[in-house]
Amino acid sequence: MKNRIVISFVLIILIISSVAIYKYVLEKDxxxxxxxxPENRNDLPLYDGLEFQEHHYLIKGNYWYDIYEFYRDTLPNHGWKLVFKQASIEDSGGFMLRFQKNDKELHIGGGWNPYANETETTFDLNPVLHKTMWIDQKPRSICVYLNKNAVNCNKITDQNKIEQFIKMVDEDAVNKDDAPLQKEFGIVDVNGEKIEIHYDPLLSSYTLKTADERKQLKPEALLELLGLTHLKER
Structure with missing residues (x-):
């Protein structure tokens, strides 16, 4: 009798555990x-009535401006710093908000769909993108080495090309300490400073590297600009 009770108790525990694990997996997926x-955080309250649907939150009716005001006025009380706000009545009305906290950037956007009579809201959290200036003074020329072992360089004196390169390095590329490096790369000498140009056809970005820092750059015509298209042939 006692054995039956113990076995029954163990089975009940296993069933309860299995249900809990199943619910956890479903919630995670x-x-x-x-x-x-937002439901899993104490510093990001969910506007009353918003419900999660696949990849965004929905609420029936036209509530976009109420949601905009709610997050604009509430999140600073939870430690978020408001760095950007925009609300517009064009195309039925919508908004964009951007907050920062602890090197994280929170984007909240939303708008009303009059055809479905629904207000959609999205939340997106990413690391804050930092940009540092690498080129203090515009050079008269830059020197491009085809690889790390090259002795001679191809000099670029075209000021338009130099300005494009500076813009890519200082304005478009963002700091990323773990940006991937490659075995083969080109080198650009700018005012005596070496900037390595790393490229892999399988990746969706370039890595720019100096002696102290790395940056990541989204796909650009960088190799064509510098004459380093041979890096695409690997």
Whole structure:
């Protein structure tokens, strides 16, 4: 009799555990398409009535401006710093908000769909993108080495090309300490400073590297600009 009771108790525990694990997996998969879940945070209240649907939150009716005001006025009380706000009545009305906290940037956007009579809201959390200036003074020329072992360089004196390169390095590229490096790379000498140009056809970005820092640059015509297209042939 006692054995039956013990076995029954163990089975009940296993069933309860299995149900709990199943619910946890379902909940985890449910939010796999988003970078932040307001329901799981104490510093990001969810506007009353918003419900999660696949990759965004929905509420019936035209509430876009109420949601905009709610997050604009509420999040600073939770430690978020408002760095950008925009609200417009064009195309039925919508908004964009951007907050920063602890090197993280939170984007909240939303708008009303009059055809479905629904207000959609999205939340996105990413690291704050930092940019540092590498080129203090515009050079009269830059020197491009085809690889790390090259002795001679191809000099570029075209001022338009030099300005494009500076813009890519200082304005378009963002700091990223773990940006990937490659075995083969080109080198650009700018005012005596070496900037390595790393490229891999399988990646969606370039890595720029100095002696102290790394930056990442989205796909640009950088190799064509510098005459380093041979890096694409690997």
């Amino acid at each position: 449910r939010y796999s398409s988003v970078s932040i879940v």
